[in-house]
Structure formats: structure tokens, C-alpha cells
Amino acid sequence: MFLIRSAFWLSAAFIVMAPTVGMDVGEAARSTGEQLVSQGAQTASQVLLPESCDTLECTVGRSVLTRVAAAPAPVEIVEAPAPQSSGAAAFPPPRPDWAY
Secondary structure, three states: OHHHHHHHHHHHHHHHHOOOOOOOHHHHHHHHHHHHHHHHHHHHHHHOOHHHOOOHHHHHHHHHHHHHHHOOOOOOOOOOOOOOOOOOOOOOOOOOHHHO
């Protein structure tokens, strides 16, 4: 009975979670991400238009977005050196006499 139930639930899970034939999941995720980025940039540019920008927050936000969009800097990954071990493994102190 266990094998029958397992086969049934595995088949049901595969039917529900399996992608449809001919669908590229990676390409779908990539295109959705590009669409979200373009919509976000369009919304930001509409909100921070020069004629609608009359507050300090808007001016600062517009200047920050302009600088970020103008020169995208490559991300630099800095790896920290591994800590040096003293050779002895750490262990807890001995139990006090009153604890027995």
C-alpha cells in the first residue's frame, strides 16, 4: 500500500510541477526580469521629471538616479583571508565541582 500511495503522490506532484512542453523556464524568468526593470525605470523617470520635482527629496533622488544610471560600476568582490588557527581545537571549560 505504501508503494501505491507513493507512486500516486509522486505522479501527482510531477503533473502539477512539471513545466509544459516547449517552455523554457530560464528564458521566461529572464524576460520577466527585464520587463520589471524597464517598468521600474519608466516609473522612476515619470515620478522624477524636472517639471514635477519641487521638493528637496525629489531633487536628491533624481540626482542619485542620474549618477547611478550614467556610470554602472562593476561589482568588486573582496575575499577576506581565512583566519589562522592555533592548532588546538576549542573545547568547553571543565564542569565545576558544585555542579555534580
